[in-house]
Amino acid sequence: MSIASPEYGTIDPGPGPAARSEDYLWTLNFGPQHPATHTTLRLVLKLEGERVVDALPEMGYLHSGFEKIGEHLTFNQYVTVTDRMNYISPMANNVAWHHAVETLLGIELTPRCSYIRTIIAELARISDHLLCNGAVGLDTGAFTFFLYGFYQREVIYDIFETLCGARFTNSYTRVGGVSQDFTPLVIEKIRTFVKTFPKTLDDMERLLTRNRIFVDRTKGVGVLTKEEAINRGATGPVARASGVTRDLRKDEPYLAYADLQFQVCCASAGDCYARYLVRMQEMRESLRIVAQALENLPAGPVNVGIDQRTALPTKKQVYSTIEGTISHFELSMSNRGFEVPNEESYAAIEAPNGELGFYVAGDGGESAYRARCRPPALLHFAMFPHLIRGHTLSDVVAVLGSLNIIAAELDR
């Protein structure tokens, strides 16, 4: 085509640049500081109108070298760092870390300790699911639902504060035991929680489970098939919502789970709504576990015996027995403490988010030679582009919330 111009004569503009459809794409930076990412992570979204064509996740903003620090802190010191990984449920991280250390050292817990750890791990699961589901509700417009969940989290914080003095970063477990035994007041508070929480859970379900807006926003969004879930390494509620019946509490019963009755909650749809339902149902099952474990809490010592030389003896033992004094002295001195084999082992627990494992290598020293954390959120975040492709921009927050990405655990 040529253009006739009175001033310049005939102009031939030539073939010109052909516009491809991807030239009209929009690039949107989502995060690192965005209220709906909840933590510091970044997504570069390619948009066509409102539809997400592709997403490029970026992470590392909160990387603080936890695994490197783990090589320099002793097994008991490092538990304070695990608090900061998934800070929504720090108790579960404490349990996971010392479960891995005790697997390496070959320590068998006392029955009372395994029951106590089971109870706190399940309370941590409830508080994690409350926040995760609450955040999904919040991001899709249900603010009241979020506050209902947050109030109950406060009750759990209160239990933890009574138990160990810290609300948030508990650092409760120790190698071969826990820092404090359950007091009657703690047991009373957990009992009250077990009694009162189902009512709130009912209220929450009535608020959201059949809410038209919420169902429309989450049903059929971010579908993960069973094959893809396994191929992409999904674990925990994300995998169970896709029909993978894998739950380490049943499949590899650790702590006291072999003695307790509970069901594994699964769904087959694999969308955000199924993940929400699985988490809601898991809270009820967790409550069942807490109630059973609390009523059947064995008596006896909470830490392993003095002869094993792993847990600090009590003050009474230190001051009145020679074994207690020696054990306390040796555990307090550097390089006189644990007998660590020149070996490596992996142990995982079913954390609220999925399989939280630690690969610990020992070299005979008092700290780990390598303390690898297997964060479930990393693999869930990696599958985010796969889940969001073809959905709209407003679905980004629904999918992100339902995967429960905690950037501190992601980056470590």
Added chain:
Amino acid sequence: MPFTPPPIDDILAALAERFGPVESSVFRGQTRIVVPEERSLETLGWLKGRGFDLLVDVTCVDYLEYPDAKHRYGLVYLLASTATNQRLTVRVFVDDPRPTVRSVVPLWEAANWLEREVWDMFGIHFEGHPDLRRLLMPEEFTAHPLRKDYPLQGRGERHNFPVITRDHS
């Protein structure tokens, strides 16, 4: 009573029949096998076909300061079966100057970010990886911080990061 995972003797026997004798050991009920680097992808693919469908983790250990270590880097592939709950740890040892191993992303998509993290932290090259970029550290970073010869407090890279001003952002 600690849980003992289901035995995997039949798979180990079949593996030895297929690839020749393999070095295996058991510690706390966990079976580990050592696979030579040139056969790692083939062996892992075979194991995936035998039911180990879930890649739990890919990580690495730097044995620079480890007593009696024969190799510098030891890769760890943690496999699990979602059907039988069996677990298997596969070790692949590689050495300097250019530690290289075949990428398992063609087998498991889960390996994508896990291998990127190992490359970032240890500098292991994954041959055939579709997108081998740093995952946690910034792009400008040159060292691999989880190596044992890297100091805990860093080498001062933080102070030399390029500063982005508002005019250049």
